[in-house]
Amino acid sequence: MDIDTALDETMRKMELASLLAPATAIERNVFEADGSIERFLVKHDRDVQDLKTQFIDLQQRVERDFVDTKLAFETHPVETHHLEGLDNLIQVIAMRATELSEAIAKSRGVLKKQVKEFSKFSSKGATRMNKQNLRMLEVLKKEVALHTKYTLLYRALRADYSNKQNSVRISSTSALDDFFDNLG
Incomplete structure (x- = not known):
């Protein structure tokens, strides 16, 4: 895979990668339940387990994409537009982490209120x-950490x-002499 394809594919996947889309998805209304507290709680147990499974899939995809992108950079000539594409990818990933952190912070209060409301119907259910x-918040925090x-790994690659683009490669003593002669 060449660098352009690796960057395009990784960018496309990262734009779709969040487990949380839209950010308000983790806010749920307990009163939308079908009348059964137990069915409501069982459904949300499954939702949390599904979120964990999705996170594992996301983690594997992001890792594969990084390996593919790094390999493309190692095996193809790197041009300025490749570094610009890498800069854009870094921004997308960093922005995703920031947006998710903000959504988690915002949702904590909403989730606490919902538990409080739920406790009026069932203290055991509210605890659960x-x-x-x-x-759920732990899984989402893991996504932020991912x-x-x-972001840091791609920055290191960048x-x-x-550094390699700005460096001069000298492979022989005659090339070294030519380098010093050209300095002035």
Whole structure:
């Protein structure tokens, strides 16, 4: 895979990668339940488990995409537009981490209010719902950490190739002499 394809594919996947789209998706209305507290809680247990499974899939995809992109950079000539594409990818990933962090912070209060409302109907159910919410928030925090990690890895890749582009390769003593002669 060439660099342009690797960057385009990774960018496309990263734009779709978040487990949380839109950000308000983790806010749920307990009064939309079909009347059964138990069915409501069982459904949300499944939702949290599905979120964990989706996170594992996301983690594997992001890792594969990074490996593919890094390999493309290692095996093809790197041009300025490739580094610009990498800069754009880094921005998308960093922005995804920021947006998700903000959504988690905003949703904490909403989720606490919902647990409080739910406790009016079932204290046991409210305790269970609170545990679900905490597990869900942990998965989402892991997603933030994943995006942050890959932002840093892509930045390191970018730094490696920025340095390589600006460096002069000298492979022989005659090339070294030519280099010094050209300095003036």
